[in-house]
Structures are given as structure tokens and as C-alpha cells.
Amino acid sequence: MKNIMVIDDDIYIGDMLEEMLRREGYGVRRAYSGTEALLLLEQKSPDLVLLDLMLPGLSGEEVLSKITGIPVIVLSAKAEVSGKVRLLLKGAADYITKPFDMDELLARVTVQLRNAAVSGKTAALTFEELTLEVDSHEVRAGEKPVRLTKTEYAIFVG
Template sequence: MSLIAVIDDDEYIGDMLKRALVSEGYQVVRAYSGTEALLLFEKNRPDLVLLDLMMPGLAGEEVLKRIEGIPVIVVSARADVEDKVELLLGGAVDYVTKPFDIRELLARIAVHLRRAKKQDGAEGGQALVFRDLKMDTAAYRVWAGEEELHLTPTEFAILRQLMMHPSQVITKARLLDAISMDTPDCTEGSLKIHISHLRRKLKRDTDRDYIEAVWGIGFKMHKEQEEC
């Protein structure tokens, strides 16, 4: 039975969500502020989080930054496209605008839980290594040497695909298809942004290039030139 965390200071919406989720067979834990949410995560590890943004104390955006390895669906009254893009790039797997249809939200929850379980089952404890990069696919963790890198779910999914096929050029279409399980809202246009952010993080933390753009085709892992 999956555990869902509802993080929302609106009691009416929170109660409505809890009733709907319980009727679908989920367990539910509640928090009414960002600060309370962090305390909740110290005692519980939910399978999915429904996160409001405008809350007293710590804002939802700050809470999102502190959640790792758990699917987060942002449920907010903010309808601005820039807000949605920023939150999806910041680690959310989905964004639902209030007011919402509860049937649609329940369907999105079921899809993301199914994807998370399928991914965990398919990958198990697989470890990937390329140069000094190490990835634990089950724990959603990446290291460059001894330094742990902090990637968004989309960045992690992209790097995982490239590290799984380090000698191949992966086309944009194939890469989008491969990561669609993790990030269904990623498009060809936003893919370039995600890869740019990923390359910048790798460069910043290691001062090395790991991803090579193959013009007109796609991307591949970049092997260092051997010294003669």
C-alpha cells in the first residue's frame, strides 16, 4: 500500500485529498506548512508527495529542493507557465493547477507511482561507472570522485541513459523516449535546457566535460583524449 504525503495548509483541500486517496486504497500523512513537512520526512518516507507552494513558513519551492528520490506533484493555484517550467526543472515530476479535477489528479498519481515502481524493479541496485563518475540507479545518487552531485530527476534520467550506453550516440528522439518514464513533460526544446544545466553542474563540480553534443544527431559521453 503506497504512502502519499499531502503538504498543504488549506484544510478543506487537504481533507478532500485525504478522503479521495484513502478511498483509492492509499495511506496518507499530512503536513500544513513547509517546516512541518520537513519534520514529517524525518519520520516517514512517502512513495509520492503532493506539494502546495504558498504555505506559511518555509515555501513549497524550498521544500522541493530538500526532497530526493521521491516523486513530487506540485498542486498549486499558480498557473503561470514560467512557474511550471521552473518547478519541473527544479525536480517536480508533474504540476497540477488548482482548481483541479480529482479524477485527473488520481490518475496522475497512479501513473507516477507505477513508473517509480517499474523503474525500481527494472534497475534494482545497478551501478554505472564512466571515468570518475559513479551512479547508483536505485538510490538516485551520483558521485564524481568522492563528491556527490545533486541532480534533478530529469538530469539524473538523462545522465543514466548516456552512462548506460557510453560508446553510443543517442539521438534526441531516442533520449526523449527513454526518459519519458521519468519526465513525461520533457520536450525536445526543454531537453536542450536540461542537458545544458547537467553539463554545467558536471563542469562546475569536476572542471571536466562529460557530455558531447554530436551536431544534428544527439549526445554521447565524452571520453578524454589519451596523451601520446
């Protein structure tokens, strides 16, 4: 089950999002302020974050700057294009303006989770018992790791 953190101080919107996401089979954690969100993120990383910008404590923009490796969809009433562009360049995976259509939001959630799953896969080259993990430069013979110097690795892949 994929887990989604909803960070929004508006109880009505948060309840609506939680109900919709649970109905679609997602696990949901809630945070009502930026500070609470960071505390919860330290405990357990979700697969995706839905983030409002106007939060008590730390702002949504401050929270966004502290989240790495998790896709974040910003949900905000702020509709200025310059603000959207700035946040997308600062790390938001997507930006949707309130009010929004629930079907559109679900589609965007699905796309972000799919993209995260695809990018999480590492490329591996295999020949008989040897496996080379391209991203990490790890080599294994069967299940046993093989230590290679940089020169040996270069010859191995060359």
C-alpha cells in the same frame, strides 16, 4: 499499501485529498507547513508527495528543493507557464493547477507511482549461480557476495 504525503495548509483541500486517496486505498500523512513537512519526511519517506506552493514557514518551492528520490506532484493556483517549467526542471515530477479534477489527479498519482516502481527496479544479469547487479556492480555466487577488483569486473562483464 502506497503512502502519500499531502502538504497543504488549506484544511478543506487537504481533507478532500485525504478522503479521496484513502478511498482509493492509499495511506495518507498530512503536513500543514513546509517546516512540518520536512520534519515528517525525516521520520518516514512516503512513496509520493502532493505539494502546495504557498505554505506557511518554508515555501513549497523550498520544500521541493530538499526532497530527493520521491516523486512530487505540485498542486498550485499559480498557472504561469514559466513557473511550472522552473519547478519541473527543479525536480517536480508533475504540476497540476488548482482547481483540478479529482479523476485527473488520481490518474497522475497512479502514473507517478507506476513510474517510480519501474525506475526502482535494477537490471540484473544471471548465468547459472552467478548474478551481476548492473547498476551497483555487485556480483553474487548464489546468495554469497563476490569481491572483484575493477580489472576483474571489467573482464567479467567484457
